[in-house]
Amino acid sequence: xxxxxxxxxxxxxxxxxxxxxxxxxxxxxxxxxxxxxxxxxxxxxxxxxxxxxxxxxxxxxxxxxxxxxxxxxxxxxxxxxxxxxxxxxxxxxxxxxxxxxxxxxxxxxxxxxxxxxxxxxxxxxxxxxxxxxxxxxxxxxxxxxxxxxxxxxxxxxxxxxxxxxxxxxxxxxxxxxxxxxxxxxxxxxxxxxxxxxxxxxxxxxxxxxxxxxxxxxxxxxxxxxxxxxxxxxxxxxxxxxxxxxxxxxxxxxxxxxxxxxxxxxxxxxxxxxxxxx
Numbered sequence: 584x585x586x587x588x589x590x591x592x593x594x595x596x597x598x599x600x601x602x603x604x605x606x607x608x609x610x611x612x613x614x615x616x617x618x619x620x621x622x623x624x625x626x627x628x629x630x631x632x633x634x635x636x637x638x639x640x641x642x643x644x645x646x647x648x649x650x651x652x653x654x655x656x657x658x659x660x661x662x663x664x665x666x667x668x669x670x671x672x673x674x675x676x677x678x679x680x681x682x683x684x685x686x687x688x689x690x691x692x693x694x695x696x697x698x699x700x701x702x703x704x705x706x707x708x709x710x711x712x713x714x715x716x717x718x719x720x721x722x723x724x725x726x727x728x729x730x731x732x733x734x735x736x737x738x739x740x741x742x743x744x745x746x747x748x749x750x751x752x753x754x755x756x757x758x759x760x761x762x763x764x765x766x767x768x769x770x771x772x773x774x775x776x777x778x779x780x781x782x783x784x785x786x787x788x789x790x791x792x793x794x795x796x797x798x799x800x801x802x803x804x805x806x807x808x809x810x811x812x813x814x815x816x817x818x819x820x821x822x823x824x825x826x827x828x829x830x831x832x833x834x835x836x837x838x839x840x841x842x843x844x845x846x847x848x849x850x851x852x853x854x855x856x857x858x859x860x
């Protein structure tokens with residue numbers, strides 16, 4: 584795990600992005616909760632700067648991971664081609680991306696074409712049969728593919744919903760930055776800080792349920808023996824914490840503010856557990 588870094592595999596990049604983003608959010612939870620637990624250890628700017636900056640970094644990294652997760656869903660069973668696709672996208676026309684090392688079992692590009700030494704951008708088979716074996720990497724599905732395949736794919740729908748929710752949730756991370764949050768009125772804080780968290784968390788809950796359903800043979804039977812089900816379950820736990828936090832946060836009284844920070848704290852740990860799995 585710590586000696587193998589398949590940076591060309593989008594699935595690995597998704598896992599790393601979510602793990603790093605969740606780790607930053609856990610740090611954010613300490614900055615937000617501990618000053619309320621023990622005001623004696625609070626230092627100037629701890630919540631505003633420590634909490635605000637880590638919140639922004641966390642949502643930024645999570646947004647990147649969500650976008651990569653959507654690419655992963657579009658290219659199911661060919662995630663090993665991601666490195667080749669990126670290198671080919673930025674390489675000169677006609678150039679090859681022979682320095683990338685994708686998964687040979689799941690890539691249909693020149694890495695699989697062993698008939699020549701260097702390799703060419705695509706296989707030179709005079710009679711290709713795209714229906715057989717894995718298909719080539721795609722960045723955007725065509726309208727036909729979207730309606731015929733992806734609109735019925737729980738994995739794609741969950742990833743798309745997660746990406747959309749992360750984008751909405753990122754608004755609260757942006758306004759949490761020092762110089763923005765501390766200059767907003769109470770009503771503006773409710774509208775731009777707490778509400779995006781609530782809407783984004785609702786999207787996370789829905790996407791987590793879809794990820795869990797994707798692994799289940801029956802919609803009512805939990806797939807406790809499947810790792811993917813536990814990933815979705817812990818993501819659901821974290822999402823519930825994120826959803827409860829703004830519910831308390833709308834009230835500016837000390838008690839509800841403490842509960843908001845507490846819900847964020849255990850929600851971030853649930854999300855961290857999901858990312859680690």
